[in-house]
Amino acid sequence: MVCDFLLEYCNRPFVSGFEQMTPDLLPKYFMPFSDTYENDRRGSYIFSKKGETSRSVMLEAHVDELGFMITEVMADGFLRFSPVGYYNTLCLECQDVVIYGKKEVPGVICARPDKPQDAKNIINLRTDWLYIDTGLSLDEVKKLIQPGDVALIRRKPFMLDGDIMCARGMDDKAGVAVMLAAAQELEKLPHSSTIYYSAAVQEEGPGLGGQVATYKIHPDIAFAFDVGHGWAEDLPEDEMLKLGGGPALAIGGRFHPGMVKKFISICERYGIRYQLEPTPAASGTDAESIQTNRDGVPVLLISIPLRYMHTGVETGCVTDIENIGKAVAHMISEIDQENWEGLLCY
Amino acid sequence: MLLKALCECSGAPGGEKEVRQYIAAELERIGCPYEIDNLGNVIAHHPGKSGEQKVLFAAHMDEPALMICDVTERGFLRFKAVGTRVTPRQLSSRTVRVGENVMGVVGFAPYHMMRITDEQKRRSAENQHIDIAAESKERALERIQIGDYAVVDSPFIEMGENCKGRAMDSRLGCCAVLELLREAPDKAFDVVFTTMYEVGQRGMEVAAYTQQPDLVVSIGAVPATDIPGSLNKEDRVELGQGVCMALTDAGFAYPRNTVEAWSKAAKEAGIKSRVVQYAPDAAQAGYAALCRNGALALSLLIPCRTPAAPAGIMKKSDLNEAVAMLKLIAEKC
Numbered sequence: 215m216v217c218d219f220l221l222e223y224c225n226r227p228f229v230s231g232f233e234q235m236t237p238d239l240l241p242k243y244f245m246p247f248s249d250t251y252e253n254d255r256r257g258s259y260i261f262s263k264k265g266e267t268s269r270s271v272m273l274e275a276h277v278d279e280l281g282f283m284i285t286e287v288m289a290d291g292f293l294r295f296s297p298v299g300y301y302n303t304l305c306l307e308c309q310d311v312v313i314y315g316k317k318e319v320p321g322v323i324c325a326r327p328d329k330p331q332d333a334k335n336i337i338n339l340r341t342d343w344l345y346i347d348t349g350l351s352l353d354e355v356k357k358l359i360q361p362g363d364v365a366l367i368r369r370k371p372f373m374l375d376g377d378i379m380c381a382r383g384m385d386d387k388a389g390v391a392v393m394l395a396a397a398q399e400l401e402k403l404p405h406s407s408t409i410y411y412s413a414a415v416q417e418e419g420p421g422l423g424g425q426v427a428t429y430k431i432h433p434d435i436a437f438a439f440d441v442g443h444g445w446a447e448d449l450p451e452d453e454m455l456k457l458g459g460g461p462a463l464a465i466g467g468r469f470h471p472g473m474v475k476k477f478i479s480i481c482e483r484y485g486i487r488y489q490l491e492p493t494p495a496a497s498g499t500d501a502e503s504i505q506t507n508r509d510g511v512p513v514l515l516i517s518i519p520l521r522y523m524h525t526g527v528e529t530g531c532v533t534d535i536e537n538i539g540k541a542v543a544h545m546i547s548e549i550d551q552e553n554w555e556g557l558l559c560y
Numbered sequence: 561m562l563l564k565a566l567c568e569c570s571g572a573p574g575g576e577k578e579v580r581q582y583i584a585a586e587l588e589r590i591g592c593p594y595e596i597d598n599l600g601n602v603i604a605h606h607p608g609k610s611g612e613q614k615v616l617f618a619a620h621m622d623e624p625a626l627m628i629c630d631v632t633e634r635g636f637l638r639f640k641a642v643g644t645r646v647t648p649r650q651l652s653s654r655t656v657r658v659g660e661n662v663m664g665v666v667g668f669a670p671y672h673m674m675r676i677t678d679e680q681k682r683r684s685a686e687n688q689h690i691d692i693a694a695e696s697k698e699r700a701l702e703r704i705q706i707g708d709y710a711v712v713d714s715p716f717i718e719m720g721e722n723c724k725g726r727a728m729d730s731r732l733g734c735c736a737v738l739e740l741l742r743e744a745p746d747k748a749f750d751v752v753f754t755t756m757y758e759v760g761q762r763g764m765e766v767a768a769y770t771q772q773p774d775l776v777v778s779i780g781a782v783p784a785t786d787i788p789g790s791l792n793k794e795d796r797v798e799l800g801q802g803v804c805m806a807l808t809d810a811g812f813a814y815p816r817n818t819v820e821a822w823s824k825a826a827k828e829a830g831i832k833s834r835v836v837q838y839a840p841d842a843a844q845a846g847y848a849a850l851c852r853n854g855a856l857a858l859s860l861l862i863p864c865r866t867p868a869a870p871a872g873i874m875k876k877s878d879l880n881e882a883v884a885m886l887k888l889i890a891e892k893c
Contacts, residue, residue, distance in 0.1 A: 292788050302671040305652035308871045310715065310724075320717045322724055322871045326789030345788050347865065349719030349873055368715070369655075372663060375703075378693035380655070380665050446667045447636035447689040458695070498672075521691065523670035525653035529691065 216395045216539070217379070217532050219243050223390065224371040224381035227314060229281035229364040230298050230418040233257050235314065240277070240390070240413055247397035248411065258427040259413040263397070269407040269554065271546055272433035272511075273396060274424060275389025275440065276417030276500055279382070280524060282365040284313065284346075291352035292345045293321070295365060299418030303341050305525050310368035311346060315359035320368065321348040367526035377532040378457065384528035386417065388518045388535055389439035395539020396546075403547035407434075417500055424500030428507040434554070435473065435512045437542055438501040441530070442491055442517030453492070455519035458531045460487035461538040462517035466494050468505055470512035472557045477514060480545045486537050491517055512558050516542070562586075563735045563879065564716040567725035570657055572625030572709035573642050573758040576600060579621045583734060583753050592741050597770060601763045602753040606890075608746045613856075613893040615749045616773035617740065617886060618764060618844045619733030619780065620757030623726070624868050626651075626685065626710040628658065631701060635694030637664065639710060641685040643758030645729075645841075645868040648685040651712065654870060656690055659708035664690040712870040721875055722799065728872025729841075730757065732862045733779040736879060740886040749890050754844065761847045768848035768855070775818075775856045777889055778844035779882060781872070782806070782836060782861035795837050797863050799874065802832025802881040804861040809839035812846020818856050822889065829888050832881045836861065841868075860885060 226236040240259045241251050248261035259277060280299035287293055293313070297303060306323045313319040329343035346365070348355055371381030381387070393411045400409065410431045415423030417440075428436065442462045445454035455462045463477055481488040493515070496502060501515040516538055521529040549557055571579035583602050587594045594604040602621075624645040630638040637658065641648070652668040666688050690710060694700035716725035725731070737751050750771050754763030768776065785791075786798040797804065803826070805819050819835060826833040839861055849857035862882050865873040 288788060290786070290788070300671045302653075302668060304649070305668040307652075308650040308714075308866070308869050309653070310717070310871065320719055320724070322873065324787065324866065324871075327787070327791050328789035343789075347787070347873060349722030349724060351720075354720060372655075374663055374665060374691070375693035380663075443670060443673065446691060447632055447634060448687065449669060449673065457693075522653060522665070522667040523672065525668045525670070527653045527655065527665045527667065529665060529667070529693070 215398065216391050216536055219394055220379060220387060220391045221371050223387045224383055227366055228277055228279050228383065229366060230278035230416050232364050233277050233415045243394055244397065244411055247401065254427050254430050256423045256426050257415045258423045260427060260431065261411040263409040265408040266406045270410060270433045271407045272410040272412055272428065272431050272436040273393045274412045274414060274436055274438045274500055274504060275393055276386045276424060277390060277413035278415055278418055279387065280418050282311065284359060284361050284363045284365060286361055287355055287359065291350060291355045292347055293359065295346055296341055297339055298364065300339065300524055302524050303339055306344055309526055311365045312368045313359055313363055313365040315363045317358060319348055319358050321346040369526050374529060378529060379532055380527050380529045382526050382528065384520055384530045385441045385523055388441055388520065388530050391535050392439040392518065392538045395536050396542045399540050399543030400546065403543055405547045406550045407546065414500055422503050425503035425507065428504050428511065432508060433511060436504045438499055438504055438513055438515045440499040440515065440517055441520035441523060443523060444519035444521040446521045455489055455491065455517065457519045457521060458534060459489045459519060460534055461541055462489045462491040462519060464491045464493040464497055464515035464517060466492065468493065468497055468501055469515055470558065472559060473512055473514045476549065476557060477541065477545055480548065481541055484541065484544055486541050562738060563723065563731060566731040566735050567716045567727055570711040571622050571727065572711055573622040573756045575709040576621045576755050586738055590741050597766065599763050599766045600755040601767045603767060604741060604751040606741060606744050606749050606751065608748040610748045611893045613774040615775045615777060615889065615893045616771045617737050617749065617751045618754055618776060618778040618848060619737050620730045620754045620844060621734060622755055622758050623711065623730050624758055628704060628706055628708045628710060630706065631697045633697050635696050635700040637690040637692065637700065639685060639690060645758060646685060647869060648688060650869055651688055655713040656710045657713050658690060658692060658710040659704045662692055662703050664692045664710065667691050714870045722873055723876060724871055724873045726870050728864050728874055729781045729867035732781050732864060732874060732879065736779050736882045736886060739883040740890065745887060745891045747890050757844065761844060764844045764847050765851065768851035772852060773855050775858065775893060776845045776848040777858045777860060779860045780843055781864040781867035782839045783867060784863040784865045787865055797836060799863050800877060801834050801863055802878055803885045804834055804836045804863060806836050806839040806843060806859040806861060808837065809841065809843050809846060809859060811842025812849065812857065814846065814857055814859060818858055822858055825888060825892065826885055831884045831888065833885060
């Protein structure tokens, strides 16, 4: 089910800032496991499963993905665009895109022959050496597309081999899939806390949808799921995660030491392989704003190993996602039978 | 749609099996007798009255491709470019088909890590990798072998009057001559679908020798320069200009009176056409013209934006004009 969900989810648009492009998808999958569903003021999808106690646990992942925004229709009908989020613009040449104008318009990203691209362009996200060709005339383009419309890489998600999936926007659709896996697993396990599933908007780029959603939910503890860099050939081996190596647990001041310890013991008890991701300071995820929300929220960040992050061919392992869901569900079930003071004591 | 089906076939230089099988099946459907020669060329003989000149129409089947040359200990594939027209930077973050339909991904360093990877190095084919999600060298070698070809994967999409697809450079020509054979005039002529154009026009050399034509007409694609930032300000080639005839290209200067005569004939027949002064890729006609005692040569070209890249864009009407031109030549010779 997690695999089917991801295959469908990764095929649908959720451009950062435009997360309501596919409003029905998450409710369809999460409602069978939830009692309530609402969109907060910023558009984050929040589901909850009522428990018997007053304690609450929030599972969080961001719902949005990287994309593009059309910035100009040029005189001959070609389009200029800017990335939404930190796209590696050097890998965009010849990529297929879909532009969400009055209807879905296919296009191709092409490189201008007069502007050689160099490595400097990546850092400052320049796209002035690229343009989109829709094959349509200026009149047709103007009828369908206007500046401000968003676009995405066209990529039908597929299984590369076995449980390895290649798709666009696995960052952080894989994280949302972890929440679904956990929800599924919790059906089978006793638990008493109220569980919130928060699919927050606008993590890519400077926006922080997670901050507002967390304030609204006001959880006692939280689990944040995001993707971490998976090792691929030619990248430095140290500090990289292994695809299929299981959950990557972030360790550092941002993450509650009691919860970290508990998660490790759960993984060991249930035979789930895990990896550690030392994160001395900022993690670049929603865990940042969760920790300092209101009076502070003990949070755990669990990363899903992902190759080629922020490109159109993000590659991750479905078994990793399922295992994280399983470990989290077991952890919730277990701590619900305990006194949280011990768990959360420094 | 014929062009779509052709573009979706794989056909590395020397590994044209899939596209050859498709073309052979299409010839069966048309009912045109054909043979496959020693180099894998498909040679079709259209029956009919013989004209003054023996005409050979030529289109190449192969496309720029990759060859797997090594597998790393951790199961990633190293590759080399086959031919000179692979642009490595166009491979980054693209899906590819390796060997017998194994899906692979050419990865790319994430934005966050660009500072610590040697960007320039990664942009050459030898320093990129194909990821087939194999855990080890042994696992990878169960699914592929060293020497397998890989071709880029890119869907064929109709975009209004235009189409976008992979391998346009070769399949446009194949499509045009197949269309010619579908509704050919009652004149005898030969058609060759050649192999190994990208690696030295090997197929054409042999086909020209065996067929001994008086006139060779090759059909391919010419890069359209109607794009932003084009460096070719003069002699702009645009989509929708119809079929182009080259006066010169990177390999040959075509007999001026032949080009002019056919250009005039096209005009009289109401076929949209134009003459281009120079085409950047050496067409097959020029190469075949040097065979045995020599032959007359005409290079027909269909405008296409980035024809050798994974995403070429052409206009459907140009293809129709090219088919009309081929029919005219078949009739008149």
